[in-house]
Amino acid sequence: MSEQNTTVLPKGVVQKEFDQAIEKFRALLGEENVLVKADQLVPYNKIMMPVKNAAHAPSAALTATTVEQIQGVVKICNEHRIPIWTISTGRNFGYGTAAPVARGQVILDLKKMNKIINIDPVMCTALVEPGVTYGQLYDYIQEHQLPLMLSFSAPSAIAGPVGNTMDRGVGYTPYGEHFMMQCGMEVVMANGAVYRTGMGGVEGSNTWQIFKWGYGPTLDGMFTQANYGITTKMGFWLMPKPPVYKPFEVIFENEEDIVEIVDLLRPLRMSGTIPNSVVIANILWEASSGNVRRSAYTSEPGHTPDRILKKIQEDTGMGAWNLYAALYGTQEQVDVNWKIVSDVFKKHGKGRIVTQEEAGDTQPFKYRAELMSGVPNLQEFGLYNWRGGGGSMWFAPVSEARGSECRKQAALAKRILHQYGLDYVGEFIVAPRDMHHVIDVLYDRTNDEETSRADACFNELLDEFEKQGYAVYRVNTRFQERVAQSYGPVKRDVEHAIKRALDPNNILAPGRSGIDLDTYKKA
């Protein structure tokens, strides 16, 4: 019988070296900010991926409060070759949550760096530290009665703009493409230098949160979904709160309707008539976020049959597809746009329009309307109760905003998921030209057989979508190396050349998006 590891250490680091580093971290940060006990680390190790927790167990977690401390942390990491996995709020549910990409990495938790440095209600900009949550920002805006609106993803109040934007997450308002609204970053590099992007390097500049591009190469994007630096401040734009807001839903009865929905919607999105990130949720997404559980309909293993999906539709009044959008502006603007939009759907004839007045406080309309107007809630976590068992992986391929393409992707995903006995729980988040096709692969982690099946299913989803020229825009930490392969060898060579130049000791989140000097081309 082979020996088992009985402690968690970073890969390639011996206990003595690790202990020396920990002592230095304690001297730098204070005892209470260096977490090494098992019960302190378990909260960082709740994962939803189809692998044992041990595969993503951290060896320690550090909390820092200043840029200088972070500079000190990277210095120690360089001295002892300690890999660190940085989180801001760690609320990347379904993408790995707070756990590191590889067992043994030390988590650098920036939750205590939670200052709202500035909100300018005139220029509608914000500058925040990584630990700031959307909830803090919401409270600040409410307290100061600022005429501003936030955009966030479904975990809303408990997540934060830095983490979400750095992972290129999206929200549901007209400012829903968060990286597009980012303006200016401060980044601690692996050598300890502090780099400010855009106008941030100009002494005395007051345009850091105003003008994105600065001078010469614009590098902000290089730090997103990457491991080239630790973001310690980020600026972004805030939407002026409109005087009138009109959310609405259009319910479609049949799966095949997706083609017409998307083709009707695209011109409205491109023209800006509908300005926000529209959602088209399928019946199971809609039902589970409306607190419906699978167990109420069946206890049979495998995927949920279409006849049950129809029954849920009949029982709840939900559609096979449920479109949520909103209009923003003055009363005159909203009235004009509402006429255009409602005429389009009335003329088409298949969709049933539901307004806020008609929906009242019913879910899921209520939470969708709140998210589209920057009001936080946690309603969408109901997805985790659809099947139960604690397994969840987002499969998020990008699609053209073309009806036939969306139908093709939805059908392909559903076929593969059903083949593995799992459900298609999906939504499209609609930009003018692209769709984030987001599918929650839900499974039971207490069932080893089902967990293996979910793992195989996710691999097949990646493989089969890739054969059709599709790839995901974001993925959980278990599959980041695999997805990096989808984007081709030249991109990977460039990424690793940058990594060698900026972080030669490979201390910053090795393995993030498949970028790892220790493993790339060394297998």
Add this chain to the structure above:
Amino acid sequence: MSVNRRFVLKGMALSSMAGLTMGSWVGALSGTTARPIANAAGRPILALINEGAAESVFLDGAMAASSSRLQVQRAGRDLGFMLNFERQLRSGPPLRVIGLLDDASAALMVDMARSAGARVQWLGQHTAEAGFTRHHLLTTDIAAGCSRQFSRQLHACGAGFSLDEEHHGGPLVPRQLTGSARRGNQSAQWAASIGYLLASLGAHPALTTPWAPTAGKPVTGSFVSFSIEV
């Protein structure tokens, strides 16, 4: 009957169980209502529940770990509850919070524990189907021996079971225990065992969990158990 009225009645039914009090845990912590029970390690214990039939069995087990009064709170999944929970963990008095909740609530609770700087000694994922239960535990030193005790109790429940235990910092391969179904009545005693073990973490619990009077019938579904300490 309105949803609110159903909740009140349900709460009253729970409160009538021997020794239990339902109420605001904020109030409990500030001393305006009955204090949570103290476990052997000296911390008061608060039990969070929200999952129908399983909750009373779980509470039976938790109560059996102590003859004192147990503070019980029905967990919400709304933002206000979660933020309040985090706030209390961050700035409230020393406390152990145990619970048996639905997946969504528990995912949020454990994450709130992390951001509040709390410690988690036990994190269990449980699936109960007719004739079989499955359990995945992520534990720490204070729960040493609990999985063996738990497996004995699962065996007594009559249904088949599988139990995986990962110990943070322990072997890469989890400890696996299984049992086949036995003839006779099957019960939800497993939920009582979890309540009992969690309420007595760090205290040396008896080898056998007292039989829960509410555990006669099997309970099905998906649940998450935890012990959080500040």
